[in-house]
Structures are given as C-alpha cells and as structure tokens.
Amino acid sequence: MSLATDRGKLQPADKPTLYKQIRIDIERRILTGEWPPGHRIPFEHELMLRYGCSRMTVSKALSELAQADLIERRRKAGSFVRRPTFLSAVLKIADIRAEINALGRSYGYELIQCSRRTANAADRARLGAGKTGKVIAIACRHSADGVPFAIEDRLIDLDAVPEAAAADFAAEPPGSWLLHHVPWTEAEHSISAIVADEQAAAALDIAIGAPCLVIDRHTWRSARPLTAVRLLYPGESHKLIARFKGGLEG
Amino acid sequence: MSLATDRGKLQPADKPTLYKQIRIDIERRILTGEWPPGHRIPFEHELMLRYGCSRMTVSKALSELAQADLIERRRKAGSFVRRPTFLSAVLKIADIRAEINALGRSYGYELIQCSRRTANAADRARLGAGKTGKVIAIACRHSADGVPFAIEDRLIDLDAVPEAAAADFAAEPPGSWLLHHVPWTEAEHSISAIVADEQAAAALDIAIGAPCLVIDRHTWRSARPLTAVRLLYPGESHKLIARFKGGLEG
DNA sequence: CACGATTTTATGTATAGACATATAGATACG
DNA sequence: CGTATCTATATGTCTATACATAAAATCGTG
Structure with missing residues (x-):
C-alpha cells in the first residue's frame, strides 16, 4: 500500500520547473477554452522565445500534453488542441x-x-x-x-x-x-x-x-x-x- | 471527428525508435509479471549500458512509464514497479x-x-x-x-x-x-x-x-x-x- | 490545370555534458 | 541508543547541437 501514492491528496507543491510551468500554462489555456479544439498552439520555436528556453524544454512539455491526449502533434503542421477526448x-x-x-x-x-x-x-x-x-x-x-x-x-x-x-x-x-x-x-x-x-x-x-x-x-x-x-x-x-x-x- | 484518431485501430507500425523499444521492453516485463510490483528496475546507468544509449534516452522511456503510472521514480533510490493501479x-x-x-x-x-x-x-x-x-x-x-x-x-x-x-x-x-x-x-x-x-x-x-x-x-x-x-x-x-x-x- | 518532383519546415529522436536536488546510507555525536 | 550531520548517488532538469522524417507548400512540366 505504501507504494500507491494516492495522487489526489496533498501535492507537495513541488517547485514548478520550467517545463512544468509551460505544460501547466498551455493546459490552462486549453481547459479554459482560450485555445479551443483544433487551435494550433504556437510552434516550438515561438514557445522557446516566449519562455526563453531551449527547444528540448518546450518539446518535453508538449510531449507530455500529447501523451495525455490534450494535444495532437503533427510534423511540419504543428501541434493542435484535441477535441474533448474520452478520458476513459x-x-x-x-x-x-x-x-x-x-x-x-x-x-x-x-x-x-x-x-x-x-x-x-x-x-x-x-x-x-x-x-x-x-x-x-x-x-x-x-x-x-x-x-x-x-x-x-x-x-x-x-x-x-x-x-x-x-x-x-x-x-x-x-x-x-x-x-x-x-x-x-x-x-x-x-x-x-x-x-x-x-x-x-x-x-x-x-x-x-x-x-x-x-x-x-x-x-x-x-x-x-x-x-x-x-x-x-x-x-x-x-x-x-x-x-x-x-x-x-x- | 477527424482529429479523434481512435487509437485502438490500426497502428501504422511506426518504426520502433530506441526509447520506445526500451519503454516497450520494460513495459512487457512489468505486465508479464517478470518484474512484479515493488521490483526495482535497473538504474538508468545500467540501462544505458544494456541498450547502448545515452542517459537522456533511457530517462525519456522511464519518464513515460512514470507518467503512465506503471513505475514510480525516487531520487537516489531508483525506479520501482508500481502495484496494479486503477486505470480509471x-x-x-x-x-x-x-x-x-x-x-x-x-x-x-x-x-x-x-x-x-x-x-x-x-x-x-x-x-x-x-x-x-x-x-x-x-x-x-x-x-x-x-x-x-x-x-x-x-x-x-x-x-x-x-x-x-x-x-x-x-x-x-x-x-x-x-x-x-x-x-x-x-x-x-x-x-x-x-x-x-x-x-x-x-x-x-x-x-x-x-x-x-x-x-x-x-x-x-x-x-x-x-x-x-x-x-x-x-x-x-x-x-x-x-x-x-x-x-x-x- | 493537373500532377509529380522538389524544397521547406516543424516535429521526432538522440547525444554529451552540466548542474540541481532529494535522500538512503554512513558517520559522528550526545 | 537515538539523533543530527555528512556524503555518495540516482534521478530531475536544462542546454546546444545534430540529423532524421513526415508532410505542407512550392515549383516545374506536360
């Protein structure tokens, strides 16, 4: 039982690292509807300028969002907000x-x-x-x-x-x-x-x-x-x- | 509708990249029970030797497994197979x-x-x-x-x-x-x-x-x-x- | 205009290196 | 013996760079 961390509980409020900040920032825009389904989110190149970091860092944030099915990434075309998906x-x-x-x-x-x-x-x-x-x-x-x-x-x-x-x-x-x-x-x-x-x-x-x-x-x-x-x-x-x-x- | 890719269907059998191979390999050992819950999976250092790649690559594989809740990573201690989790x-x-x-x-x-x-x-x-x-x-x-x-x-x-x-x-x-x-x-x-x-x-x-x-x-x-x-x-x-x-x- | 070939470009993967950080385990101390 | 401190170490984050790859956009040709 000790291994099951029961995520929902107390978040230790870990220091928000840069890539997490980026991920949370984009996630917020998606969930609030500011960036609706189908919206193309800024290119990695633009994001690295906006957040002042390397491409690998924004890429890591985008990869996690893709793994969570919040965005879809397409070569050459960019990354797009997915329409509401079935979470289960x-x-x-x-x-x-x-x-x-x-x-x-x-x-x-x-x-x-x-x-x-x-x-x-x-x-x-x-x-x-x-x-x-x-x-x-x-x-x-x-x-x-x-x-x-x-x-x-x-x-x-x-x-x-x-x-x-x-x-x-x-x-x-x-x-x-x-x-x-x-x-x-x-x-x-x-x-x-x-x-x-x-x-x-x-x-x-x-x-x-x-x-x-x-x-x-x-x-x-x-x-x-x-x-x-x-x-x-x-x-x-x-x-x-x-x-x-x-x-x-x- | 076009954006919803309906994953379960036909996987384009994309070329298995190295980090994906590592992820799938470890995933297999976990799901078959070869590495049971609580088992400490090899350190990143050992995995990079085993697969002949850099630490970033094995780290990417492990990060995805952690995001999917199959393993739990703890600094200094290593990465451990989680007990079967509720997927939903x-x-x-x-x-x-x-x-x-x-x-x-x-x-x-x-x-x-x-x-x-x-x-x-x-x-x-x-x-x-x-x-x-x-x-x-x-x-x-x-x-x-x-x-x-x-x-x-x-x-x-x-x-x-x-x-x-x-x-x-x-x-x-x-x-x-x-x-x-x-x-x-x-x-x-x-x-x-x-x-x-x-x-x-x-x-x-x-x-x-x-x-x-x-x-x-x-x-x-x-x-x-x-x-x-x-x-x-x-x-x-x-x-x-x-x-x-x-x-x-x- | 239709259609195939070429170019351009954004993402995908991988590297080596650097430093940060948490913590298990060892050590020292009261 | 319990506790505080130190140290070694595995993971966490980030960079700069490189090349691969898929696909949109463009160009060229019939």
Missing part, C-alpha cells in the same frame, strides 16, 4: 449515437421537449452551484433499429455554455453536440437501478415494474457546472459495456 | 472494501462458498478462452455497517493465476486479493439492471421484484482470461459513483 472508455456511454452505431444498429433520435428558462430552485439544486441564470431543459429519446434504447432528461447551464443557445437539438442529440463542442474537465457518473413507473414504461415500451438502468451524469469545466443528465435504459435487454486497457500504446 | 476511477468499484471504506462505513465480508474444480463447459464459456485446467469458484457477500451491500460470484483461472491457490479467501475478499497481487492489462465491464429473484432477494435482504444493479467484469492479462465476476447490488438504495478528471496533475 466508460464515457463512450456519453455519446449514445456513437454507442448504437458501434453496435451496428441504426440510430434514431426524437426530441420530445426543449425549453429555455430562468433556472428555478430545482434546476439550481440539480446543477449544483448557485446558478441564477438561464438553462436549457431537454427531453429526448434515442432508439436503435426503431426500438426505444434510452430516454434522456438533460439540463444545460446557458451561462456556462452560451453556444448551446444556437444549437439545434432537434437535429443533433444534446449529448453528441456537447461532446463535440464543449471541453470539460470533470465528470461524475452515478449508476443505479430502478423499476419502471408508468411514464418510463410508456416511453421505453416496456412493462411497468421492469428493471431499468439509470445513469446520472454531471459535467464541469474548472469546477463550473455545465450540464446534468439522467439517462434511463431498459435493464435486461441492454447492457452497457466498458473496456479498459492498461499500459501504453505505440 | 470507475474501477474502484472493483474493490468493494475500498469503496465501502471510502463511504466511511464499516466493511463486512462473508465467504459463502469456495471450491476448486476442473473447469466444466459452463466455466469455460464464462471465462472465455478454451480453458481446460482448474478454476476456483467463489461466492461471497459484502456488507456495509452490517447491511448487505453486494453479493459476488467469481471464477478464477488457476492456471493463469496459480498464486490464487495459496490465498485465503475466507480472510480476504477475492477482489481485493486479486487487485493487489495480480497485474492485469484489460478489463471489460458490463452493467445491467434486473429484478431480484427469490435467491438474490434473500441474500441481499430486499424484496422479490426489487431492482438490482448487475456488474459483470472480465479481466485479462495479455489476452489471457484471469477472472470473471458478477456483482449484484441492491438497486435503489445504492449508487455507484465514478469520477473522472481531465488534464494532468502536478
């Missing part, structure tokens, strides 16, 4: 469309309800922080080969994600849209099982009392709540699969 | 004892059944590969503050994990034992919901027909099946929580 295979359940496509089934999507409103007490409680601004509330249904696959009930903080105001959630599922447009830094999943009530049973076309899998997910960027979603899957018929692979690739 | 927070559900302790509740464990046998057809199907050797079958119950928390039904491949023969699963839950003694490279989780039948209801002290969360997990080392486990949690009362955090630390 589990999160693929975040994109139901991709999940269904991966199963080789045809994806269907149906927007049930989408409204914009000033956050009420329940919205604020659900999103976490003391938001008083506007939110978007979305209800929709995903289907595979025409059969109900999951129903989704989502809340998006419009102040944290103003771009969402312009998105067309009738054309694109909110999960996909968010995943491809909004970088996030933390997510929390809560998984549980319930039995279907009348409403859920009707929406999913299953029997009342049938088991359902529930996934509640909250997503933040730098501790600021972005969205909260509840997904309801028919329980026995469907299994969520997550794969993990150790080690390194390449 | 989700996997903390792999260690129910740790999960319950994290909740601040007292952990209880009860071995219901533990038997060794030659793998039958059902065992082989469950573990995957065409195993014909011996397996250990375990049934046990975990409780928190004296209340049933989950029941576990596990199969361990004794040929792949011969050390398990000497383990005392009456004293230590098999999940904890495996996590701390056996390195793995791949795991697959399958999550679903069912309603409790008579047997499950009795074991978990819930009503027949109550929702239950089911987690099936399979674990491999280098494509060789190690163990298969099914966990049954009471559904509404309990929630599995997983957290993800982007970026890098330090």
